[in-house]
Amino acid sequence: MQLKDMLHRGDRAMIYVFIAASYFPWLTIQPFPLTGWTAELWWIVWVLASLGILYQQLFHERYKCLETFFYLLMGIVPSIAIIKNAFSFQHDFSGLTELKIGGLLYILGVVFFKADGKIPCAHAIWHIFVVLAAGVHYYAILNYLYPTEVTQGSNP
Structure with missing residues (x-):
């Protein structure tokens, strides 16, 4: 296996880690009612990420549409559960x-991830979207999930 192939596989594997890591604070710090499958979602996202990485390593570049479907599924399902819980339980x-x-x-x-090679600089644009999305999630985690004294710098 060449270095380029190893780095490409690592890049694709990190997408799963990134998705799971984006939702993990929302699923562990934000208090959810301990009912149904949403109570277990905090570990389900990591199991799905692990399975996605395994799938991606075994079938690298063979079933690209299926791999993209897994990325989207893993990215959408936790957010639906979080949003549903927020509205269902009248939670602030x-x-x-x-x-x-x-x-x-x-x-x-x-869209740009899938257009790599068709749209100039599509892969770079994809990474810009990833950085922007991660930045928005980081901002929300820092400002809404952690106590105020952490974000404003408490004096001892």
Whole structure:
């Protein structure tokens, strides 16, 4: 296996890690009612990420549409559960707008991810969408999930 192939596989594997890591704070810090499958979602996203990485390593570049479907499925299902819980339980869910915007940026970026080689600089544009989405999610996590004294710098 050549270095370029190893790096490409690692890049694709990190997409799964990135998706799981984007939702993990929302699923662990934000208090959810311990009912149904959403209570288990915090570990399900990591199992799905692990299975996605395994699939991607075994079938690298063979079934690209299926791989993209897995990325989208893993990116959309946790957000639906989080949004559903926020509305179902009348929970004060600050940061929901940022969570949606970040998810939308990831999804829009997939257009460029799939257009690699067809649109000039498509892969670079894809990475710009990833950075923007991650930045929006980071902003929301920092400002809404962590206590105020952490984000404003408390004095001892």
